Amino acid sequence: MEFETISVDDEKAKELAQILINEKSLAILRLLQEKTLSLSEIARELDLPLSTVSYHIDKMIKVGLVEVVGKKYGKRLQEVKLYHASPRPILLLPRKISVKDRILRTFENIQIISLSIAGLIAYGVYKFSKLLLTPSSNVQDLTKTVTETVARAAIKEVSTTPAFQKPVTHTILPYIGIVTFVMFFLVSTHWLVKRNL
Known part of the structure; x- marks a missing residue:
């Protein structure tokens, strides 16, 4: 207010x-x-x-x-x-507050709020992407059974076709979280500054 x-x-x-x-x-x-x-x-x-x-x-x-x-x-x-x-x-x-102190106090409040929001959203994106990009054991079993039945008939074609998609490794997940954190921090800081919070 x-x-x-x-x-x-x-x-x-x-x-x-x-x-x-x-x-x-x-x-x-x-x-x-x-x-x-x-x-x-x-x-x-x-x-x-x-x-x-x-x-x-x-x-x-x-x-x-x-x-x-x-x-x-x-x-x-x-x-x-x-x-x-x-x-x-x-x-x-009781005393006069300088404009500089007032701006610094407002900026500190904005930074704390922005960091909190960005951290929560980045954590959510990290967990969600980990859930989506990491294959679960049930999916692996189902894929394995389907692959075994189809693989025998098409083994020659599979070996000759190039791999278009590499499997997602766990090393990319932290980067997704970091990029999300930085983006949401900057966006929320900009939004809070515009609202004069």
């Missing part, structure tokens, strides 16, 4: 504190949690001057408590913004 981070040293923290101790700001915020409204609709419902509502809305947008969610056209065909309480939580931090 995406969240807004504010350091206590930041000016936004002071503005957030002012909003939280102001009754008018809290009334506007409560109303916008339930409905999506324009400035004039908020002023009408709370019986407040339009300038007061505009002032408090601007402060709440700056802090991240309220966001513009749409537009509509008013009576004079002018665009009117619609406001709603933001669903993103706000996290107050």
Whole structure:
């Protein structure tokens, strides 16, 4: 989930504190949690001057408590913004986190998730390919019986025809698992980065 981070040293923290101790700001915020409204609709419902509502809305947008969610056209065909309480939580931090630290922490989370997903999928592919590519004893017995009956009649043809398919050895199976792991790691990392996780 995406969240807004504010350091206590930041000016936004002071503005957030002012909003939280102001009754008018809290009334506007409560109303916008339930409905999506324009400035004039908020002023009408709370019986407040339009300038007061505009002032408090601007402060709440700056802090991240309220966001513009749409537009509509008013009576004079002018665009009117619609406001709603933001669903993103706000996290107050005792110190300012640098952008570099934030990016590194996000990248570490993505790497851990990607490695887990890629490892599980590679293990599954390894087991599945081992199951498919390794002949079982029942299949060998059936093949052996069929081969013995047919082989006597066609032994000359079998010896003269070239072998088109070599038997799969167990040495290729780990490589299949490794290639699968790398591919799924790269794909899942790319997907998680795009989702801003």
